[in-house]
Amino acid sequence: MGGLxxxxxxxxxxxxxxxxxxxxxxxxxxxxxAVTTKSVMLEPHAGRPAPRMAETPSGMLSTTGxxxxxxxxxxQRDLPWLLSRGGRAIVSLAGAGVAEFxxxxxxxxxxxxxxAIEVNLSCPxxxxxxxxxxxxxxxxxxxxxxxxxxxxxxxxxxLAKLAGDVPDIVESATACSEAGAxxxxxxxTLRGMVVDTRTxxxxxxxxxxxxxxxxxxxxxxxxxxxxxxxxPEVPIIGMGGVRTGEDVLEFMAAxxxxxxxxxxxxxxxxxxxxxxxxxxxxxxxxGFARAADLVGAAHRTGPRG
Amino acid sequence: MACGxxxxxxCVIPVVGGDGITRMVRSCVDxxxxxxxxxxxxxxxxxxxxxxxxxxxxxxxxRGVEQDRDIA
Ligand SMILES: Cc1cc2nc3c(=O)[nH]c(=O)nc-3n(C[C@H](O)[C@H](O)[C@H](O)COP(=O)(O)O)c2cc1C
Ligand code: FES
Numbered sequence: 409m410g411g412l413x414x415x416x417x418x419x420x421x422x423x424x425x426x427x428x429x430x431x432x433x434x435x436x437x438x439x440x441x442a443v444t445t446k447s448v449m450l451e452p453h454a455g456r457p458a459p460r461m462a463e464t465p466s467g468m469l470s471t472t473g474x475x476x477x478x479x480x481x482x483x484q485r486d487l488p489w490l491l492s493r494g495g496r497a498i499v500s501l502a503g504a505g506v507a508e509f510x511x512x513x514x515x516x517x518x519x520x521x522x523x524a525i526e527v528n529l530s531c532p533x534x535x536x537x538x539x540x541x542x543x544x545x546x547x548x549x550x551x552x553x554x555x556x557x558x559x560x561x562x563x564x565x566x567l568a569k570l571a572g573d574v575p576d577i578v579e580s581a582t583a584c585s586e587a588g589a590x591x592x593x594x595x596x597t598l599r600g601m602v603v604d605t606r607t608x609x610x611x612x613x614x615x616x617x618x619x620x621x622x623x624x625x626x627x628x629x630x631x632x633x634x635x636x637x638x639x640p641e642v643p644i645i646g647m648g649g650v651r652t653g654e655d656v657l658e659f660m661a662a663x664x665x666x667x668x669x670x671x672x673x674x675x676x677x678x679x680x681x682x683x684x685x686x687x688x689x690x691x692x693x694x695g696f697a698r699a700a701d702l703v704g705a706a707h708r709t710g711p712r713g
Numbered sequence: 714m715a716c717g718x719x720x721x722x723x724c725v726i727p728v729v730g731g732d733g734i735t736r737m738v739r740s741c742v743d744x745x746x747x748x749x750x751x752x753x754x755x756x757x758x759x760x761x762x763x764x765x766x767x768x769x770x771x772x773x774x775x776r777g778v779e780q781d782r783d784i785a
Contacts, residue, residue, distance in 0.1 A: 424721070432719065455760065458723075458724075458758050472723065
């Protein structure tokens, strides 16, 4: 994965596994490829008011608003814990502006044991009057990634986390890759809304939320396929609605080198271990010696071999 | 409440800690039973202005403080 070595391709998706501690009650967190930690900001952040989530057909709509204890607590408490359990960490960062992303990257480069950093581009761009996120504007996304790449230590791989609800995911991917991203994660939640028909008001605070879960999977697989076709050299962590080992197979065939499990952790806290086991079995059944041989299989033509 | 295990952060309510600081804590794992006088019932459903990490929180005062209740 662009300088990041993982023992297997199953990782957790940011914001869907904390820093691994809660899920470790259910399975050995070190068995996963990596744990992607909840996007961290420099300072503690209280997040959005409640209600923060609503159920949707085959998915959920959520808006936590980046609640978290801030970088110091991650570095002093959560990261050492994860590493002490033999876990591998991909640390997701969220900035209120380009400068905060840069500062986070710099501070994280001084910490030991981090496998990679992931840049959450679905953060509001303070310079956008229209309330856009960095991910909405490929040029701004590239600016953030370029800043992170230049302030992060040269050894630390930088992954750009892309949004699926943009006009052209290939343009976003290209901008981030050209700005120095070593790999891409996709997709983040899709913006959507649920209106409570009793109150006739939006069901989550703030109105819009992020849609995740199986409902978004075909969109995510399509994004991975398009980006892998355009940028076959750039490693991708695919995510969006993964529920089973077969789903991992699907993402990898579309072009992902690793796959994130997100929302499924909420209904099945041992999903990480289960999905990995199912994936390993599915791979064997199909006669693949290595997971890497599967990457991009859906792009190949002719009889399957 | 989406997960019940402490990872989704959808179930938070404002609770005053032993240090006097209000935090948005997870009712599923930091509770579900709280001391009633520490729960800011009137603020449930909102983020109190002075809660840790809210706009009115005095950044310098609580910075880097290890929380007595775990907020992921
Ligand atoms: C409750 C919740 C919190 C999330 N928090 C983050 C986050 O902090 N940073 C981030 O990059 N993505 C975050 N995501 C997006 C997920 O990492 C993932 O990209 C998305 O949910 C699609 O995967 P899934 O359908 O398997 O959940 C969050 C998703 C959910 C549902
Ligand atoms: S229900 Fe998910 S953190 Fe409490």
